[in-house]
Amino acid sequence: MTTFTPASIEEAQTWLQQRLEQPKPFQIRGNQTHFQAKAIPSSAESEDVLSLSKLTATNFFDPDDMVVGIEAGMSISKLQEILAEKKMVLPVNPWFGNSTLGGLLACNDIGPNRLMMGGLRDCIIGIEYLNGRAERVHAGGKVVKNVTGYDLCRMMLGSLGGLGVITAANFKVIPQPVEPHGLYSRFRDTSWLLGVTALQEARLPIDWIQALAPATTGEPDWILGIGISGNPERQARLEKELQSLFQNQLKSIADGKTNRSLGYLPGTDRYTGWLEGLRKKWKLLPNHLHVMVLLNTRDALQPIRLEALQHNELYQVIHPIGADLHFLLDVEDPSEQLDFLQELKNRFRRTDAKMVFGNAHPDLSLQDLGEFGRSTAYSFTQRLQRHLDPAGVFHAPFYQLPQAMNAS
Ligand SMILES: Cc1cc2nc3c(=O)[nH]c(=O)nc-3n(C[C@H](O)[C@H](O)[C@H](O)COP(=O)(O)OP(=O)(O)OC[C@H]3O[C@@H](n4cnc5c(N)ncnc54)[C@H](O)[C@@H]3O)c2cc1C
Structure with missing residues (x-):
């Protein structure tokens, strides 16, 4: 198993392009704050890894317009620290402080703030990802009003590494709560x-x-x-x-x-x-x-x-x-x-x-x-994966659950 940790999105894209010449599945990784359980039996352990942990740049932060754009390897606690300097917050529900924003989006983390106060799907306004053809896809935008491609942002929520490599995301943020x-x-x-x-x-x-x-x-x-x-x-x-x-x-x-x-x-x-x-x-x-x-x-x-x-x-x-x-x-x-x-x-x-x-x-x-273990949109996401990742390079065990499974 080898791990490639690109220092830029361009490097990640070049790596993926080369990988597609002889397609072989690999795992996308953030900071691995996740669980121990194995995926379905597979060669996952021996698979190569694309780690986003060095992609930690802030692309923009505009406190007046209350929007921020970051690379996907930034940890959620780092982002909250940056926002806190301007008394702002991203009202999402990470499980762990060291989780990357890419990991958070891929798992669609939920928790106590959900519903009344946001959740990822309410905060995300733009996303960038590499699809299974190594194309760099931009969806949504940098401002709250821009809704073009918005559903592609939501599509990537909960994608669990199966639909593409999330490389950057834009969010609307809110002022910190007053006198909580x-x-x-x-x-x-x-x-x-x-x-x-x-x-x-x-x-x-x-x-x-x-x-x-x-x-x-x-x-x-x-x-x-x-x-x-x-x-x-x-x-x-x-x-x-x-x-x-x-x-x-x-x-x-x-x-x-x-x-x-x-x-x-x-x-x-x-x-x-x-x-x-x-x-x-x-x-x-x-x-x-x-x-x-x-x-x-x-x-x-x-x-x-x-x-x-x-x-x-x-x-x-x-x-x-x-x-x-x-x-x-x-x-x-x-x-x-x-x-x-x-x-x-x-x-x-x-x-x-x-x-x-x-x-x-x-x-x-x-x-x-x-x-x-299957999401409600299981067959839809499977079809989507076949479309976005025709060479089958994104290792996503969730998408490969066998058709007939016994709930007992
Ligand atoms: C609804 C829900 C489902 C969860 N399911 C899982 C799960 O199936 N697997 C799991 O490991 N943890 C799961 N978790 C826990 C989760 O790992 C953490 O809460 C955290 O979000 C992971 O961030 P990380 O940076 O440590 O990512 P990692 O632990 O490194 O990766 C977690 C998952 O996200 C994918 N991923 C990470 N970064 C990117 C990226 N930039 N682009 C595309 N995909 C990416 C990985 O391929 C992997 O499937 C889940 C949490 C929730 C709330």
């Missing part, structure tokens, strides 16, 4: 879900939301955190409405900076890696299991009896508005991990849920997720 505050409360059960449903129906403009159930030997103990910001009048109004939805159980705390001991108030971590802080706080074993379950509608969250999944080593993180549920099992034994995975699959069998590994023992593979 967190409201939180503990619950002995999942009754907080009712409050969340009411909150969504009332369309309250909160900034973020996250519920945690740390591993416990007794009854699960949920902590719900909700972020609000704005001038004092706005905050007072919002807080009053939220208190009425949660029977005045919420306590308020300033949450500008992340306080590591309060995982339910992700503070600045929600922009620079909401998962990283929790993994440190919970001291999870390196090969622990982390499965993200994505529900397709928020309504589907209600009938899932989360408390029935009780396990001494199980940590849960729920972003109820984005409907992403994270199950982190602090065991390294692969057969125990598979048993738990099976339990999860049984529980979500009657839903349209999709599952993604965040981490797992290397013995586990994408195939262990069965049908849950």
Whole structure:
């Protein structure tokens, strides 16, 4: 296996052109902040790698127009640092601070800020990528109003390295929230879900939301955190409405900076890696299991009896508005991990849920997720890949899941 780390986009393009003379699959890489689980059985380990980690330039940053353009190898924490100098932020949901913007886009990272406050698809205004013919494709633009080629930007979201090498991206950014505050409360059960449903129906403009159930030997103990910001009048109004939805159980705390001991108030971590802080706080074993379950509608969250999944080593993180549920099992034994995975699959069998590994023992593979491992647009993305990558050079295990897979 060899790794090529181009110092410029031109170098990457030349490398790809040469590669196409005798097409051989390779893996695209950012900073590899990702999971341990193997892809589907393949020669992936022996495949060459194109690493974008040196493409870290800022192409432009215009604080007045609130737009920024960067190369895809820049880490999200570096970008947030640059933006913070002008009191701006990119309101996305990275899992790890060191993830590259290319990796974030390719995986379409989601988390506590989703929905009310952006998400990648709301922030991206332009993208540049190399397709499977080594052509440099530009889509979207540098200004918010430019919508030409916009859908190509969205197409690359969640493309998992299968549709092209993302080399640069342009985003609209927002001012940092004013006086951010967190409201939180503990619950002995999942009754907080009712409050969340009411909150969504009332369309309250909160900034973020996250519920945690740390591993416990007794009854699960949920902590719900909700972020609000704005001038004092706005905050007072919002807080009053939220208190009425949660029977005045919420306590308020300033949450500008992340306080590591309060995982339910992700503070600045929600922009620079909401998962990283929790993994440190919970001291999870390196090969622990982390499965993200994505529900397709928020309504589907209600009938899932989360408390029935009780396990001494199980940590849960729920972003109820984005409907992403994270199950982190602090065991390294692969057969125990598979048993738990099976339990999860049984529980979500009657839903349209999709599952993604965040981490797992290397013995586990994408195939262990069965049908849950496929995205809803699976056949469409496969067709798209055949079109954009006719020589089949982009190694993307997700696109190669066998047609007939058993969900059990
Ligand atoms: C919905 C979701 C799905 C996820 N699925 C995966 C997954 O399938 N595989 C995985 O490794 N991690 C996955 N993760 C975790 C993810 O790796 C991290 O959260 C982070 O975004 C990765 O950034 P990175 O720079 O470390 O990328 P890496 O870990 O180096 O790469 C992660 C994936 O992105 C692709 N990629 C990276 N950079 C580029 C680029 N410039 N152009 C095109 N493709 C690129 C890679 O080929 C790889 O498939 C997922 C996260 C979410 C939220």
